[in-house]
Amino acid sequence: MTADPETLSQSATVELKTDDLQRALACLSGDWSSSGKLPLVDTLLQQFPERFSGDLRFDTSAVGAWDSLFITWILRLTEKAEASGIRLVYDGLPEGVQGLIHLAQAVPERKGARRSGKSQGWLTRIGHRVHDILDNTRQLLAFLGEVTLAFSRMLIGRARFRRSDLALFIQQTGVDALPIVSLISILVGLILAFIGALQLAMFGAQVYVANLVGIAMVREMGAMMAAIIMAGRTGAAFSAQLGTMQVNEEIDAFKTLGIDPVEFLVLPRLLALTLMMPLLCIYADLLGIAGGMLVGIGLFDITPTQYIEQTSSAVTLTDVGVGIVKSIVFGVLIALAGCMKGIQCGRSASAVGEATTAAVVAAIVAIVVSDAVMTLIANALGV
16 A cells, blocks of 8 residues: 655655555655754654554655754654554664664653643642652761761771861861951941940940940850851852762762762861861950940940950850850851762752752751750750
8 A cells, every 4th residue: 555645845755655564664755854844743654554563664765954853753753653553663764863863762761851731739749848858867867877987987096088188178167267257257246336335325334335245246146157157158168079079970989999988078077167166256256346345445435444344244254165165066067068968969060059059058057046956055054
């Protein structure tokens, strides 16, 4: 049986020939490129006799120019023909077309690449969200376990990391962070002093602005502001460094060599930030108090001696200790958030940016929540 040629354009045509032995031949002619319209796949399939389940071969001796649109047409024909029980044989196609088709079929379609037209129900979305939370919790616990094991190996002198890396991270998280910590701490002290003094001046008690700034900086703002600065500066850097190593498969190389990446990469960063945060906290406390002194002396006629005496009488070693303990906890949380997001980063360039953003957000949330918890504990203990 011979079907009439299907001519939907002046360039590309297809003629279907079939016989009683369940064999079919598609004779293609013309230019199969984007310059003209191609025959419809559905129209070609309608020309097959009923219950046809044989092979479809191609005769492309009369085909002129072709481009990627021809490949797309063949792939679409393959999908619909196989659904009807017809198997395509590509031997008659040009070698370039065969190679591109085999390449396209060798790479499986990525899961979720096609968007479903039907929206998910609210129960399905809740289920996915709960599953994500449980999966993130599992990853967090696994990472904390690996860090604990690495820290325990360090205590017995068996941890493998370079001491030069630890010294470098101490410099990056300590000395290199002093300029931005200095600026923010002085400004915070200025703001606290100015706002507090305006209110206290209504009662003639502006001298107590020294008490306000001293206690606020030592117990809360010094550690808090230093931690937020380090979360945006150092936590993001840790995540970006480890994320880039994950993309470049350097972490996989460490595992292949038998080196624990948590021990070699995460542990020195964690130690460096934990050691430097208390020093940065004390430094921020002093600069914040100095910023408050500038406002008290310059605007409210408080002498330097009065300001220093008021501060020393209000601030105790217990207040300083509370701030230092908070800074240590903040340093651990920032390092863990940055390193965990970097280790768990995907394999693309965009994944590095997403991991960096997630690290900063997670670190800041952890700082605020832990500060609230530690403040409640301190109040309950009367500290």
